[in-house]
Amino acid sequence: MALKDLKIVGKSVRLRDLDTHVRGQTTYYEDVRIPRMLHLKMYRSPHPHAKILKIDTTEAAKQPGVVCVLTHEDMPGKKTFTPLAAIGVAPEDEPILAFDKVRWKGEPIAAVVAESEAAAKAAAPKVKVTFEELPAVFDVEEALKAEAPIVTPWGKNYYQYPDDHAASQIRYGDVERAFAEADHIVEDKYQTKPIEHAPLETTGCVAKPEGNGRYTVYTNIQALYFALDNTAAIVGLSPAKLRFVGGTVGGGFGGKVDIQVEPIATLAAIKTKRPVKYKYSREDEMRVSSTRAAWRIYVKDGVMNDGRIVARKITTYQDAGAYIRLSSYGTMKHAGHMPGPYTIPNVSVDAYCVFTNRPPSSAMRGFGVMSGSYAIELQMDKIAAVTGVDPWQLRLINAYRNGDMKAHRKAADDAALVETIQAAAQLAGQALPADFAAMSSDDRKGG
Amino acid sequence: MPEYIRSGSVEEAVGLIAEHGSSLWIMGGGTIVMQVLESGADYWQYIMGLDGLALDGIERANGSWRLGATATATQIRAQPDLPALAAAARMVGGPALQNAATVGGNIYARSPQGDLAVVLLALDARLHLATADGEQAPSLGEFYDDWEAAGRTPPGLLTAIEFAEPAGEVVFMKCGRRRFNSASVISVAVNVAQKDGKVTEARIALCGAGPHAQRCAAAEEAILGGKLDDAAIARAAAAAAAACAPVTDTVASEWYRRRMVGVYLRRALAQLA
Amino acid sequence: MTTKVLRLNVNGEDTLVPVGPMATLQEVLRDKLELTSVKVGCAQGGCGSCSVLIDGELRLACLTPAEAADGCTVTTLEGLNESNSIVPIQQSFIENYAAQCGFCTPGMLVATKALLERNPKPSRDEIIEALSGNLCRCTGYLPIIKAVEDAAAALSGKQSA
Numbered sequence A: 001m002a003l004k005d006l007k008i009v010g011k012s013v014r015l016r017d018l019d020t021h022v023r024g025q026t027t028y029y030e031d032v033r034i035p036r037m038l039h040l041k042m043y044r045s046p047h048p049h050a051k052i053l054k055i056d057t058t059e060a061a062k063q064p065g066v067v068c069v070l071t072h073e074d075m076p077g078k079k080t081f082t083p084l085a086a087i088g089v090a091p092e093d094e095p096i097l098a099f100d101k102v103r104w105k106g107e108p109i110a111a112v113v114a115e116s117e118a119a120a121k122a123a124a125p126k127v128k129v130t131f132e133e134l135p136a137v138f139d140v141e142e143a144l145k146a147e148a149p150i151v152t153p154w155g156k157n158y159y160q161y162p163d164d165h166a167a168s169q170i171r172y173g174d175v176e177r178a179f180a181e182a183d184h185i186v187e188d189k190y191q192t193k194p195i196e197h198a199p200l201e202t203t204g205c206v207a208k209p210e211g212n213g214r215y216t217v218y219t220n221i222q223a224l225y226f227a228l229d230n231t232a233a234i235v236g237l238s239p240a241k242l243r244f245v246g247g248t249v250g251g252g253f254g255g256k257v258d259i260q261v262e263p264i265a266t267l268a269a270i271k272t273k274r275p276v277k278y279k280y281s282r283e284d285e286m287r288v289s290s291t292r293a294a295w296r297i298y299v300k301d302g303v304m305n306d307g308r309i310v311a312r313k314i315t316t317y318q319d320a321g322a323y324i325r326l327s328s329y330g331t332m333k334h335a336g337h338m339p340g341p342y343t344i345p346n347v348s349v350d351a352y353c354v355f356t357n358r359p360p361s362s363a364m365r366g367f368g369v370m371s372g373s374y375a376i377e378l379q380m381d382k383i384a385a386v387t388g389v390d391p392w393q394l395r396l397i398n399a400y401r402n403g404d405m406k407a408h409r410k411a412a413d414d415a416a417l418v419e420t421i422q423a424a425a426q427l428a429g430q431a432l433p434a435d436f437a438a439m440s441s442d443d444r445k446g447g
Numbered sequence B: 001m002p003e004y005i006r007s008g009s010v011e012e013a014v015g016l017i018a019e020h021g022s023s024l025w026i027m028g029g030g031t032i033v034m035q036v037l038e039s040g041a042d043y044w045q046y047i048m049g050l051d052g053l054a055l056d057g058i059e060r061a062n063g064s065w066r067l068g069a070t071a072t073a074t075q076i077r078a079q080p081d082l083p084a085l086a087a088a089a090r091m092v093g094g095p096a097l098q099n100a101a102t103v104g105g106n107i108y109a110r111s112p113q114g115d116l117a118v119v120l121l122a123l124d125a126r127l128h129l130a131t132a133d134g135e136q137a138p139s140l141g142e143f144y145d146d147w148e149a150a151g152r153t154p155p156g157l158l159t160a161i162e163f164a165e166p167a168g169e170v171v172f173m174k175c176g177r178r179r180f181n182s183a184s185v186i187s188v189a190v191n192v193a194q195k196d197g198k199v200t201e202a203r204i205a206l207c208g209a210g211p212h213a214q215r216c217a218a219a220e221e222a223i224l225g226g227k228l229d230d231a232a233i234a235r236a237a238a239a240a241a242a243a244c245a246p247v248t249d250t251v252a253s254e255w256y257r258r259r260m261v262g263v264y265l266r267r268a269l270a271q272l273a
Numbered sequence C: 001m002t003t004k005v006l007r008l009n010v011n012g013e014d015t016l017v018p019v020g021p022m023a024t025l026q027e028v029l030r031d032k033l034e035l036t037s038v039k040v041g042c043a044q045g046g047c048g049s050c051s052v053l054i055d056g057e058l059r060l061a062c063l064t065p066a067e068a069a070d071g072c073t074v075t076t077l078e079g080l081n082e083s084n085s086i087v088p089i090q091q092s093f094i095e096n097y098a099a100q101c102g103f104c105t106p107g108m109l110v111a112t113k114a115l116l117e118r119n120p121k122p123s124r125d126e127i128i129e130a131l132s133g134n135l136c137r138c139t140g141y142l143p144i145i146k147a148v149e150d151a152a153a154a155l156s157g158k159q160s161a
């Protein structure tokens, strides 16, 4: 289909809610008027790793305006969850409210519910918890050493993929043989940092009892029905008793998928029979909401003098922080992506989803993939420097073409990298030699 | 939550300060006070606003300037005859913040905030403090020395800030994370008078390089009495970088701040060479 | 807990509002007067999503104690919605796709209004500076700056180049 025949692609589409945005009339969860609302503030772990010996809420409960204080003892059923359990992620490792241990600084322990936000904020620090501090680990490779403090309940600081694999793996061709035959070996280590989404609207929700055993939850979650299912399972209600109202999100970017506020607010609404608002302050958002994970990526490539990459071996570590959330899924995406948009006949990937005592990381725009691309494209420039092949041409030579088999055993279709690079070169005023300008995703002529 | 109170006059305000001691907190534009209250701090019984005291005048007479303590950054940035101070006022947050932020509050701000204070130090400004024991008029430098010693308890109500028409040229520069509305990595202000190719007066102040804006004697000495050439400027920059004591925070590291003190002081002095 | 009654003129109407100690103008506008265009992005002066006009001057409602605004005229986007001068700005934001999640948009519009009131023909740099207290995490600032340029041109009666 020619570009000119496309109705949407290549054109800007006007958002439906622009009209209400510019009039200040878009209704975010916080804008719904709900009378007699209570406010919830969380007492959080001051330690990155500690045993909980005792939780004493008596003092906090006595503070002016406080209606109740919830701890793990108030959980009607299960005490832990993982947001993607419905699609097979396991085990349910994350406490809704911590009970035996805390594994990151900021982990929720006790929810203080009060008549006003100020009262809840003033009372939350009065919760008294006796901890026994434990050694903590903050580095992915340190965490995998035998002597490292154990972060997870299952005793290994990595996510266990099916068949007890310690890593999400790809094996394709014979990497070692190809290395032996390659003209050059190009190796490096890449490190990315955690990134906070910093949405302009912080994470929050209001849970409202409807008086008939049903609850309405107004929320800015990005995953409305995952949140509904998880909340139902945690508070012990049938999903039919919950109505989630949302979809209007003041910026999410993947930062609002973790289902951190809805279950506790709903539980508090059940206990108090009053609407309960649980909203992160800006400080909470920066300190305790998840981030994009930091990655440590080792790349070893076998390259021929003409620029062809004949083998790639990757060992890569995602810092998931203390709990799984969306990280095991991100690691799998990452593993599949590490050959990049290039056709490489011999590939080996070991991608570890590693647990440390850092705040849990989770989804963020292309998580797993962006960090991989960062490493891959820096690596491509290094290969260009080593082989003396022009960096544009190097990418065109290796770009996948329709029909090429990718390392994770899916043939490329709808490939457009060659054309994209050609268009980018044109925009950048970069002349390509005639044979490169004539390349196409439909055949491998010249590449 | 504390109670918001106002006073009808400076005398009454001083009386309230004396009466309530540390349970009263003075609020100018509130851009710092309100943040602290929002963070949950609850030591105070009273917040005393200064609106209604008419302390916001800016006057120039007999070779000296007098800024009322509640003059805002917006008012100051509109002073064409105070270009360095106006440039600093323009760098205090964004326009909405500048409409609230007062020069008085800036004196008490914690480093790296204090973009106005750093220029006022280079101008050798004098404070007018109304206290129960009468008016005090310390220089800004003396004020900071005492303030540190007194555990940062303000000794009274700041009513005005006064300084002589600068004899030399004054330059303010700020190293931020973006062009406008950026917390300072550091900022520098220099006030240098030259005669017959020699530096006759030098005041150099740094912000973001210690607990509050501070003069840097080592850098001043490096240029005093000689020609303001590349070598002298490099000596001053190196002396300032060596002498300063920046902190690491979310804006910048100690290492980076120290580097930027040198870089920005060199750039500021180069404008006068 | 002492409650005081404030006299405010909000969006053209004289209003008496009871406020608790050290309530912010933001709380009063949102919770008492239900003017929810005033957003709460940070409550610390850092984001501009609570921008309002106090006696015509651009201010941050979160850093303003309600009691300090006693006797003042306060304008929120709801109040501007009815005015002819805001409609071309709103139109320009729509045409330039200058909003995505929309959370920053009311603050952006109020800040734009304050700018154009003071300076009807701002340069690009002046626009960037005037909006520097208003953060947007979604859109990218370019469409927003373009929207303000176009709005200024439309309001001052000429077409933008």
Ligand SMILES: Cc1cc2nc3c(=O)[nH]c(=O)nc-3n(C[C@H](O)[C@H](O)[C@H](O)COP(=O)(O)OP(=O)(O)OC[C@H]3O[C@@H](n4cnc5c(N)ncnc54)[C@H](O)[C@@H]3O)c2cc1C
Residues within 6 Å of the ligand: B025, B026, B027, B028, B029, B030, B031, B032, B033, B034, B035, B050, B069, B070, B091, B092, B093, B094, B097, B100, B101, B102, B103, B104, B105, B106, B107, B108, B109, B112, B113, B114, B115, B116, B154, B156, B157, B158, B159, B181, B182, B183, B184, C044, C045, C046, C047
């Ligand atoms: C988003 C944001 C960005 C900022 N960016 C900058 C920046 O770039 N550069 C910068 O320098 N600052 C910055 N600040 C800090 C602050 O806004 C300024 O320093 C401002 O000048 C403080 O003045 P204020 O009147 O608002 O202070 P207030 O909050 O009113 O008071 C601050 C302190 O000064 C004391 N005080 C105020 N007036 C008097 C008086 N007359 N007598 C005695 N004590 C008094 C108060 O008791 C309090 O301790 C920023 C703040 C925010 C929220």
Ligand code: FES
Residues within 6 Å of the ligand: C039, C040, C041, C042, C043, C044, C045, C046, C047, C048, C049, C050, C051, C060, C061, C062, C063
């Ligand atoms: S909410 Fe007021 S500036 Fe962010």
Ligand code: FES
Residues within 6 Å of the ligand: A200, A250, A251, C099, C100, C101, C102, C103, C104, C105, C135, C136, C137, C138, C139
């Ligand atoms: S549109 Fe989302 S913050 Fe601006």
